[in-house]
Amino acid sequence: xxxxxxxxxxxxxxxxxxxxxxxxxxxxxxxxxxxxxxxxxxxxxxxxxxxxxxxxxxxxxxxxxxxxxxxxxxxxxxxxxxxxxxxxxxxxxxxxxxxxxxxxxxxxxxxx
Amino acid sequence: xxxxxxxxxxxxxxxxxxxxxxxxxxxxxxxxxxxxxxxxxxxxxxxxxxxxxxxxxxxxxxxxxxxxxxxxxxxxxxxxxxxxxxxxxxxxxxxxxxxxxxxxxxxxxxxxxx
Numbered sequence: 001x002x003x004x005x006x007x008x009x010x011x012x013x014x015x016x017x018x019x020x021x022x023x024x025x026x027x028x029x030x031x032x033x034x035x036x037x038x039x040x041x042x043x044x045x046x047x048x049x050x051x052x053x054x055x056x057x058x059x060x061x062x063x064x065x066x067x068x069x070x071x072x073x074x075x076x077x078x079x080x081x082x083x084x085x086x087x088x089x090x091x092x093x094x095x096x097x098x099x100x101x102x103x104x105x106x107x108x109x110x111x112x
Numbered sequence: 113x114x115x116x117x118x119x120x121x122x123x124x125x126x127x128x129x130x131x132x133x134x135x136x137x138x139x140x141x142x143x144x145x146x147x148x149x150x151x152x153x154x155x156x157x158x159x160x161x162x163x164x165x166x167x168x169x170x171x172x173x174x175x176x177x178x179x180x181x182x183x184x185x186x187x188x189x190x191x192x193x194x195x196x197x198x199x200x201x202x203x204x205x206x207x208x209x210x211x212x213x214x215x216x217x218x219x220x221x222x223x224x225x226x
Contacts, residue, residue: 040218041218042202042216042217042218042219043156043202043216045213048213058213090155090156092156097206097213097214098144098206098207098213098214099144100146100158100161100214101156101158101204101214102158103148103155103156103157104155105154105155106153106154106155
């Protein structure tokens with residue numbers, strides 16, 4: 001299995017609070033991604049990174065920001081959490097943009 | 113824009129029966145195609161992938177998939193399903209020639225009954 005960890009694995013937070021999710025990889029892959037998974041929607045890309053300090057938006061980026069200061073770490077921040085951001089968040093990595101993804105175990109976030 | 117469709121949201125099969133999960137994609141270039149499996153509470157695991165060459169691809173856990181360009185399909189098959197195959201299955205597609213992101217289908221949930 002690819003070396004990808006996510007923290008925390010579970011989090012409950014209140015509406016309006018900031019939340020940061022962390023993804024850490026040991027594979028030295030260039031590309032890292034944040035997806036959210038919701039019933040009926042499959043996986044939707046939030047943001048991705050193609051190198052240190054290089055990021056781009058995905059299809060559902062509103063309300064989220066990301067940062068990548070090191071190759072191995074990719075952070076997802078919800079500046080002010082809303083109930084619509086209750087979801088399961090997956091980090092993934094890949095060697096190139098159009099190649100297979102390796103996924104982390106996921107973070108279940110509940111915003112009350 | 114590329115898209116991928118999994119027409120079956122939920123499928124139920126008996127243990128030992130054969131399985132086919134459908135996946136159709138939509139765009140004109142030569143695609144890279146993937147199937148992933150997600151067990152409850154887990155992340156996605158790659159089952160198999162098609163980049164080029166033989167259109168029948170073998171994957172892990174006894175799964176195979178066949179790329180049919182004329183039908184724009186990449187259906188996943190298994191000759192005899194085991195109870196441990198109960199999971200959600202995702203098809204994914206990307207343009208092989210460009211710098212586009214992988215697009216995932218909405219998934220098919222497989223239930224296996226004894």
